[in-house]
Amino acid sequence: MRDQESFVPVEDELDDVTTGEMELSERQSLRRVPGLSTELTDVTEVEYRQLRLERVVLVGVWTEGTIADAENSLTELAALAETAGSQVLEGLIQRRTRPDPATYIGRGKVDDLGAVVLSTGADTVICDGELSPSQLRNLEQRTKVKVVDRTALILDIFAQHAKSKEGKAQVELAQLQYLLPRLRGWGETLSRQTGGSGRGGGAGGGVGVRGPGETKLETDRRRIRHRISRLRREIKNMRTVRVTKRARRTRNSIPAVAIAGYTNAGKSSLLNRLTDAGVLVENALFATLDPTTRKATASDGRVYTLSDTVGFVRHLPHQIVEAFRSTLEEVAEADLVVHVVDGTHPDPEEQVRAVHEVLAEVSADRLPELLVVNKIDAADEDTLLRLKRLWPDAIFVSAYSGRGIEDLRSAIEDRLPQPAVEVRAVVPYDRGDLVSRVHRTGEVLSTSHLPEGTLLHVRVGAELAAELAAFDVERQGQAAGSRS
Numbered sequence: 020m021r022d023q024e025s026f027v028p029v030e031d032e033l034d035d036v037t038t039g040e041m042e043l044s045e046r047q048s049l050r051r052v053p054g055l056s057t058e059l060t061d062v063t064e065v066e067y068r069q070l071r072l073e074r075v076v077l078v079g080v081w082t083e084g085t086i087a088d089a090e091n092s093l094t095e096l097a098a099l100a101e102t103a104g105s106q107v108l109e110g111l112i113q114r115r116t117r118p119d120p121a122t123y124i125g126r127g128k129v130d131d132l133g134a135v136v137l138s139t140g141a142d143t144v145i146c147d148g149e150l151s152p153s154q155l156r157n158l159e160q161r162t163k164v165k166v167v168d169r170t171a172l173i174l175d176i177f178a179q180h181a182k183s184k185e186g187k188a189q190v191e192l193a194q195l196q197y198l199l200p201r202l203r204g205w206g207e208t209l210s211r212q213t214g215g216s217g218r219g220g221g222a223g224g225g226v227g228v229r230g231p232g233e234t235k236l237e238t239d240r241r242r243i244r245h246r247i248s249r250l251r252r253e254i255k256n257m258r259t260v261r262v263t264k265r266a267r268r269t270r271n272s273i274p275a276v277a278i279a280g281y282t283n284a285g286k287s288s289l290l291n292r293l294t295d296a297g298v299l300v301e302n303a304l305f306a307t308l309d310p311t312t313r314k315a316t317a318s319d320g321r322v323y324t325l326s327d328t329v330g331f332v333r334h335l336p337h338q339i340v341e342a343f344r345s346t347l348e349e350v351a352e353a354d355l356v357v358h359v360v361d362g363t364h365p366d367p368e369e370q371v372r373a374v375h376e377v378l379a380e381v382s383a384d385r386l387p388e389l390l391v392v393n394k395i396d397a398a399d400e401d402t403l404l405r406l407k408r409l410w411p412d413a414i415f416v417s418a419y420s421g422r423g424i425e426d427l428r429s430a431i432e433d434r435l436p437q438p439a440v441e442v443r444a445v446v447p448y449d450r451g452d453l454v455s456r457v458h459r460t461g462e463v464l465s466t467s468h469l470p471e472g473t474l475l476h477v478r479v480g481a482e483l484a485a486e487l488a489a490f491d492v493e494r495q496g497q498a499a500g501s502r503s
Contacts, residue, residue, distance in 0.1 A: 282330030
């Protein structure tokens with residue numbers, strides 16, 4: 020694997036932007052530090068692993084595409100591992116037409132992997148793919164260390180970064196859905212039977228395995244299924260609250276803009292630039308999981324919302340998509356999707372493709388999309404020229420320096436849905452609340468002040484147009500003509 024560039028922490032202060040410094044410092048202060056040992060002599064192996072930085076070896080299977088694609092995938096896996104708090108020692112890629120169904124990389128290469136693990140002193144192997152239960156078991160038996168796949172690694176990062184009650188419930192649901200088919204019984208070939216055999220022993224019975232209960236494995240599965248059902252009910256109730264808030268915004272004709280994109284593309288930084296949201300900004304994958312919605316005001320006075328969403332990644336685990344479906348629906352219900360792309364990434368086209376795949380899963384792929392290439396201050400000119408030819412309608416910005424932010428504001432405002440009904444009305448001066456609502460939710464074409472009130476020429480939604488109908492200029496003129 021090619022040499023990795025270590026992550027550079029984001030500066031604590033950006034120009035006129037809040038970046039969640041307090042939360043960021045708290046998170047960093049709890050990071051495990053390599054080289055410091057706090058374990059006691061009688062600590063178990065599991066507790067020991069929780070107290071020190073894990074040393075990992077990465078393994079990938081290259082089945083299609085170029086070697087650059089395979090190395091980019093393993094580079095991303097290394098970034099994920101570092102985000103989870105691991106120290107990457109080595110990266111290996113195996114060329115195969117398809118992963119080996121028994122050992123993922125093939126029986127012959129497992130011995131080579133075991134030798135690398137032994138020589139580097141690694142305690143964990145991370146595979147760049149989702150492993151079956153048998154693949155996990157076989158690899159652990161042959162390498163004698165813990166084996167983790169890409170899905171478990173991403174779930175671990177989500178568990179570390181979830182803050183809200185809904186986020187924690189969604190992550191726990193995804194973890195249990197992943198764990199359920201991977202529970203292991205007692206022993207290699209025999210599940211410890213404690214019941215169900217009946218008078219004659221039945222299937223699976225025998226000397227020493229008959230008893231009054233059920234297997235420990237079945238008990239664990241039953242408890243996990245019960246917990247999954249409970250979490251789904253809780254998330255459904257939380258979704259009701261989200262739907263209610265969204266319905267209120269829809270009723271008030273407030274347009275919604277969702278910021279979507281690959282993880283670490285700079286979505287939270289853009290939200291901070293556009294709204295002073297104060298969302299945590301960190302140069303790490305999946306730094307923010309909980310969606311944040313903030314109010315923004317267009318140059319013509321209209322109010323709209325901007326929502327930061329969970330980041331995407333190639334091969335995003337289906338358990339995550341399913342568990343976070345209620346959150347991702349925030350994107351599907353938006354009027355515009357601002358798709359953020361990392362201009363410094365070695366393969367931005369693959370980022371865009373991966374995001375489109377996830378958007379399609381939540382039926383958000385048909386929404387109007389504004390492509391935004393971020394981090395232009397750190398990207399080289401040749402890359403930017405290539406991307407401008409590839410995406411001529413994209414907006415190129417730097418959330419760090421502020422370059423292009425005003426162009427982005429204008430592009431967002433131009434794509435906001437326009438109110439449907441055009442109205443000319445003279446609103447009495449004692450109805451300032453109505454004038455305020457027009458400026459907040461409608462498009463003001465012109466305004467002037469008359470002795471009898473404020474003359475407005477506006478485009479507004481149907482509900483507000485009905486309230487303005489009593490002050491409509493044409494209706495008032497027709498009424499005066501009929502009286503004469």
